[in-house]
Amino acid sequence: MPTPYLVIDGLTKVYERGQVHALRGLSFSIEKGEFLVVIGLSGSGKSTLLRCINRLIEPTEGKIWLDGTDVTRLSAKRMRRVRRRIGMIFQQFNLVDRATTVRNVLTGRLGYIPGWRSLLGLFSSQDKQTALANLERVGLRDKAYARVDELSGGQRQRVGIARALMQKPEILLADEPVSALDPATSHSIMQYLEQMNRQDGVTVIASLHFLSLARRYGTRIIALKDGQLVFDGPPKTIDNAKFKEIYGEDAEEVEVR
Amino acid sequence: MTGYPEGYTSPRPEWTTGRGLYNALARRADVAAKYFAMFLLDAGGLAALWLLVTYAYAWYVLGITAYILVPWWVFALGVVEGAILWESLGRSWGQKALGRELTPVSGEATAIRRLLYFVLWNLFGLTGIGFVLVPPLHERWSGLGLRRERPSSQAPVPWYRTSAGLFVAVLLVVTLVSALGVTLTWESLRRLFTQAGQTVEFWRALVRPDTTILLDAMRDMIVTVFMAVLATLFAVAVSVPLSFLAARNLMRGPVGRPIYTILRGAMSIARSIEPIVWAIIFLVWVTALRSPFAGILALWVHSIADLVKLYAERLEAIDQGPIEAITATGAGRLSVLRYAIVPQIVNPYISFTLYRWDINIRMATVVGLVGGGGIGQRLINYIWGVQYRQAGTVMILIVILVWAIDYLSARLRAKLA
Numbered sequence: 001m002p003t004p005y006l007v008i009d010g011l012t013k014v015y016e017r018g019q020v021h022a023l024r025g026l027s028f029s030i031e032k033g034e035f036l037v038v039i040g041l042s043g044s045g046k047s048t049l050l051r052c053i054n055r056l057i058e059p060t061e062g063k064i065w066l067d068g069t070d071v072t073r074l075s076a077k078r079m080r081r082v083r084r085r086i087g088m089i090f091q092q093f094n095l096v097d098r099a100t101t102v103r104n105v106l107t108g109r110l111g112y113i114p115g116w117r118s119l120l121g122l123f124s125s126q127d128k129q130t131a132l133a134n135l136e137r138v139g140l141r142d143k144a145y146a147r148v149d150e151l152s153g154g155q156r157q158r159v160g161i162a163r164a165l166m167q168k169p170e171i172l173l174a175d176e177p178v179s180a181l182d183p184a185t186s187h188s189i190m191q192y193l194e195q196m197n198r199q200d201g202v203t204v205i206a207s208l209h210f211l212s213l214a215r216r217y218g219t220r221i222i223a224l225k226d227g228q229l230v231f232d233g234p235p236k237t238i239d240n241a242k243f244k245e246i247y248g249e250d251a252e253e254v255e256v257r
Numbered sequence: 258m259t260g261y262p263e264g265y266t267s268p269r270p271e272w273t274t275g276r277g278l279y280n281a282l283a284r285r286a287d288v289a290a291k292y293f294a295m296f297l298l299d300a301g302g303l304a305a306l307w308l309l310v311t312y313a314y315a316w317y318v319l320g321i322t323a324y325i326l327v328p329w330w331v332f333a334l335g336v337v338e339g340a341i342l343w344e345s346l347g348r349s350w351g352q353k354a355l356g357r358e359l360t361p362v363s364g365e366a367t368a369i370r371r372l373l374y375f376v377l378w379n380l381f382g383l384t385g386i387g388f389v390l391v392p393p394l395h396e397r398w399s400g401l402g403l404r405r406e407r408p409s410s411q412a413p414v415p416w417y418r419t420s421a422g423l424f425v426a427v428l429l430v431v432t433l434v435s436a437l438g439v440t441l442t443w444e445s446l447r448r449l450f451t452q453a454g455q456t457v458e459f460w461r462a463l464v465r466p467d468t469t470i471l472l473d474a475m476r477d478m479i480v481t482v483f484m485a486v487l488a489t490l491f492a493v494a495v496s497v498p499l500s501f502l503a504a505r506n507l508m509r510g511p512v513g514r515p516i517y518t519i520l521r522g523a524m525s526i527a528r529s530i531e532p533i534v535w536a537i538i539f540l541v542w543v544t545a546l547r548s549p550f551a552g553i554l555a556l557w558v559h560s561i562a563d564l565v566k567l568y569a570e571r572l573e574a575i576d577q578g579p580i581e582a583i584t585a586t587g588a589g590r591l592s593v594l595r596y597a598i599v600p601q602i603v604n605p606y607i608s609f610t611l612y613r614w615d616i617n618i619r620m621a622t623v624v625g626l627v628g629g630g631g632i633g634q635r636l637i638n639y640i641w642g643v644q645y646r647q648a649g650t651v652m653i654l655i656v657i658l659v660w661a662i663d664y665l666s667a668r669l670r671a672k673l674a
């Protein structure tokens with residue numbers, strides 16, 4: 001049997017000098033091409049989990065195998081090479097507001113460019129064309145030379161997606177990509193992620209707040225509670241009882257249409 | 258599937274691993290630091306109050322200058338025990354400043370428990386012995402703990418009904434009363450309103466400028482502007498790299514933090530020495546009278562100290578999001594600096610630089626007064642020579658220059674915002 005694409009094994013993260021346990025021995029695995037949705041209350045460990053995979057956060061214990069490599073043991077330099085294959089988009093978009101759209105998109109290429117050339121801002125003309133093509137793909141070609149702080153929330157997240165596309169990623173980490181957006185825009189963003197997943201074969205791991213979005217776009221759902229796995233299965237199998245177990249007795253499901 | 262049970266912790270005692278030992282020690286140090294910061298605020302505050310009240314009483318009632326009026330050990334004991342008593346029985350201003358309050362771990366905070374806490378704090382808190390455990394011994398045995406203030410459903414008590422509020426109010430009033438008594442006399446107040454005529458000659462000279470010195474004065478003024486420009490530019494060259502080493506958020510860990518602390522400390526010392534003092538130091542150093550070079554050096558040192566602080570504080574306020582995002586693309590450290598940090602700081606840095614240049618033009622005049630060259634030196638020479646008409650001319654020129662630069666730098670900075 002071939003090993004799964006991504007294996008999380010006993011992942012533990014402890015913050016504040018041993019006082020706060022964000023993840024407690026979390027283990028699961030993902031096959032290539034899955035659209036995995038991570039749900040759970042705020043503070044359940046979703047963000048920490050995603051950031052441990054590309055080691056924006058250093059795990060305290062446990063292993064993460066990506067395509068047969070244990071990323072927790074890599075040197076800083078090798079980790080940078082692995083990060084090129086892992087795209088990431090964020091709840092707060094994390095763009096450089098003062099720079100233009102196309103410049104923000106180009107930063108997705110930085111992992112491939114030698115240090116001195118990136119310092120001088122010498123992106124190749126091929127990179128520039130790819131950047132414009134990716135902006136075209138997310139419907140923002142006409143905003144290429146606008147400053148990012150002139151864009152709306154949904155447009156900014158699309159810039160974030162275009163930036164991730166520049167990496168030609170194998171896997172995309174989406175940390176609450178639609179939490180700062182309205183419902184209609186949320187669907188538009190989720191559809192771009194779905195497209196990346198189906199057309200480009202990118203494995204997606206997205207954390208979401210709304211179960212309705214998770215059901216619609218995910219091929220599989222895992223749920224975290226206090227840093228532990230409380231559900232793992234296909235979207236259909238989350239019933240009302242399961243929902244209350246994840247979100248607490250008083251929770252009511254809210255529909256996003 | 259989850260692998261580990263609820264409340265998972267390492268089966269080994271925490272302190273047997275290097276990291277665990279460090280964490281355990283750091284946690285104890287944190288608690289102790291909180292307690293001693295609070296104690297220093299309270300004891301320091303009470304000491305200030307005592308000194309000021311005594312001073313005012315001695316000055317106004319006894320007609321002498323005195324600070325303590327009791328043996329020093331009575332003063333010391335009073336301050337220390339007063340602070341601990343205040344922290345045990347009430348809500349001290351130190352507790353309030355740090356956002357802590359003494360709350361019962363279980364049950365009620367009875368008077369007996371509070372007294373017990375007072376005794377234990379004396380025995381095990383001040384001596385430091387109690388801090389070998391977390392929570393510290395005096396908290397464990399008294400059943401009271403210093404906890405973070407919790408949001409309460411009750412309306413806050415108005416300041417004039419809390420001991421901390423009253424304490425600060427009394428301190429302010431006593432300071433004001435003592436300060437007035439020391440610095441003002443009825444005689445000097447009377448003179449302020451009756452002796453204005455003494456300066457008539459000076460004002461008259463001011464409105465009859467001597468135009469024959471205009472060209473010479475303008476030349477000195479250009480020197481002054483040049484001094485400010487050079488001092489600012491040289492200061493920027495040094496301050497920009499230093500600011501990264503003086504930013505708390507970038508300097509973490511056992512190597513970074515000491516560098517940060519030392520650099521910030523050195524900068525605040527350099528800043529607390531006025532440019533005029535630096536000018537005198539450098540005049541002696543480069544041994545030249547009427548030397549713009551000494552003036553430039555003086556402004557340079559002070560500008561570095563100022564700019565490093567301004568720059569570093571801006572760096573500390575940057576949005577971490579882009580750093581995270583650019584790091585996630587696989588970019589190296591330099592690329593992260595260039596694409597995530599620099600775009601966020603360029604405009605503020607330019608703005609601070611212009612502001613400092615504006616200050617340096619005014620400071621260059623002052624530095625000139627002690628011999629640092631430029632227009633200030635000309636001004637002081639005229640004043641010592643009782644050439645009030647010429648001095649007046651120079652002052653008018655300085656006003657025009659400062660006003661123009663002020664306006665220019667404000668406009669430019671508004672554009673950058």
